[in-house]
Amino acid sequence: MTHSPETATVMTAADIDRALTRIAHEIVEAQRGTDELIICGIPRRGVPLAQRLGAKLADIDDSFNPETSLGSLDVTMYRDDLRTSGARTPEPTQLPTTGIDGRTVVLVDDVLYSGRTIRAALDALSDYGRPQAVRLAVLVDRGHRELPIRADHVGKNIPTSRTERVGVRLAEIDGLAADAEQVVIIR
Amino acid sequence: MKHLLDTQGLAYHDALAILDTAEEMTAVSSRQVKKLPTLRGRTVVNLFYEDSTRTRISFEAAAKRLSADVMNFSAKGSSVSKGESLKDTVQTLDAMGADAIVIRHSASGAAAQLAASDWSEAAVVNAGDGTHEHPTQALLDALTLRRGWSSAHLNGPRGTDLTGMKVLIVGDIVHSRVARSNVWLLRTLGAEVHLAAPATLLPYGVESWPAIVHYSLDEALSAAPDAVMMLRVQAERMGGVFFPTAAEYTRRWGLTDERLRVVEQLRLGDTDSPALILHPGPMNRGVEISSAAADSPQAKILDQVAHGVAVRMAVLHLLLSQRQHDGNHDE
Incomplete structure (x- = not known):
């Protein structure tokens, strides 16, 4: 492409925060509480989103302890596109030391697109144990699934074309001020 | 980075990528399932012209933890003792579909010669060549x-x-x-x-x-x-x-x-x-x-010793997951 890309903001910092608050409430409602719950972010941008969800869950329910119920799950080594998209350095995987057996794991990612990342995450998770259930929370669902995967909790559905890209800009990863965070579509 | 032949020519960011990847690989041996599916269906050949149990086992463990198939070739008691040249041995292994060749040889520069030749398309990992590098x-x-x-x-x-x-x-x-x-x-x-x-x-x-x-x-x-x-x-x-x-x-x-x-x-x-x-x-x-x-x-x-397996996993992963053609990759 020779012309400069055009970007449109589809979520502001306040929109992102409201969406996460709603998702936190949805999780508590669906689980009837926060017992045996693990919130697990997929690097890179799923991790800060999971941490924020953890903080909101602790506000809603005193019994939720982010110290023992937050994790991150890297899926690099489980991807099916390593041969075509090149080697990437894996990010840390940190799961609660109590393990994931019998718990309900909520995977958190920024954008749900083809579903292949989540497929890889499900494979990775099964190598760490056998959760009672796995749920999926995403900030943005942009469609174009290539696998039979859907999200349980969605911040915002954003219809896109395959030629567009969705950019999630977060303070922790992109070094922005908190109120400058946004979700953009790049055409 | 197509091959790993020496550290003299290893760029700073490649060295850090290997170390950072190895850092995550060290966690695999403490998991319930000590295996990653990353190199499923790929073949790693250990081609050892010099005795080495530790390095060979370490490479073998690394390849197996990444689900690669491993073939061990040691010169002793093989066709090499009948006088087969490095070229013929490598071409034979290539015909068997080797994706990576881990070579140890008593001649300095053996790995570099293999990498520079057109005997094989495989990625070459130097596991010690003469008094040159390891x-x-x-x-x-x-x-x-x-x-x-x-x-x-x-x-x-x-x-x-x-x-x-x-x-x-x-x-x-x-x-x-x-x-x-x-x-x-x-x-x-x-x-x-x-x-x-x-x-x-x-x-x-x-x-x-x-x-x-x-x-x-x-x-x-x-x-x-x-x-x-x-x-x-x-x-x-x-x-x-x-x-x-x-x-x-x-x-x-x-x-x-x-x-x-x-x-x-x-x-x-x-x-x-x-x-x-x-x-x-x-x-x-x-x-x-x-x-x-x-x-x-x-x-x-x-x-x-433990870090040896992690580092070799990282090297095999980074060499064998190389971009083969440019894909327009999102997220």
Whole structure:
């Protein structure tokens, strides 16, 4: 492409925060509480989103302890596109030391697109144990699934074309001020 | 990076990518399922023209943890003993579908020749060539040093290098590919490298190396290194022209119980953590390292073995998951 890309903001910092608050409430409602719950972010941008969800869950329910119920799950080594998209350095995987057996794991990612990342995450998770259930929370669902995967909790559905890209800009990863965070579509 | 042939030509960001990947790979051995599906359906050939149990097993474990198929080819008792050339052997392995060839050879430059040839499309990993280089050993040493250095400084190892660290390498430098690989890599990573050896065991031209040379171990220890790496004295060189007797070598160049008391006082930088003792193995206890030093809490020798598998996993992953054609990849 020779012309400069055009970007449109589809979520502001306040929109992102409201969406996460709603998702936190949805999780508590669906689980009837926060017992045996693990919130697990997929690097890179799923991790800060999971941490924020953890903080909101602790506000809603005193019994939720982010110290023992937050994790991150890297899926690099489980991807099916390593041969075509090149080697990437894996990010840390940190799961609660109590393990994931019998718990309900909520995977958190920024954008749900083809579903292949989540497929890889499900494979990775099964190598760490056998959760009672796995749920999926995403900030943005942009469609174009290539696998039979859907999200349980969605911040915002954003219809896109395959030629567009969705950019999630977060303070922790992109070094922005908190109120400058946004979700953009790049055409 | 298509091959891993040496550390002299290894770029800083490639070295960090290997170390950061290896850092995550160390966690695999403590999981319930000690295996990753990354290299499923790929074939790794260990082509060993020199005896080496440790390195071969380490590469084999690394390839298997990544779900690759492993074929072991050792020259002894094979077609090589019937006079087959390296070229014919490699072309045979290529015809069997090798995706990576891990080669150890007694000739310096064997891995580079294989990589430069059109005998095979496979990625080449140098597992030791003559007295030239042994890059994965240096990388596992660097991983061990970085872990010690960063935990002493209370920060995570990821993305950090060895800036500010002083590493002393002691012993048979002239015959040691481990020493050569370490000199180049540690330098790339920002460490200050010191060498201590009898003049007979220092290579010609060592003054042009990016390292500080000491002709006395006690003098080198008084320069307060953060880590001391003892090299193995090869039995066939003992009592030869390089030094008079093994006992004299031990007295002047060994990490004896008396010198261990000096090393026990050394610290990692300005922290309270003790300095590290490394040895690439196999050790000659009582020759270059005393039993007390080998078993001291400062010795990271078993960590080095564990890190060897992680580093080799990282190298195989990064070489075999190379971009084969440009894909427009999102998220």
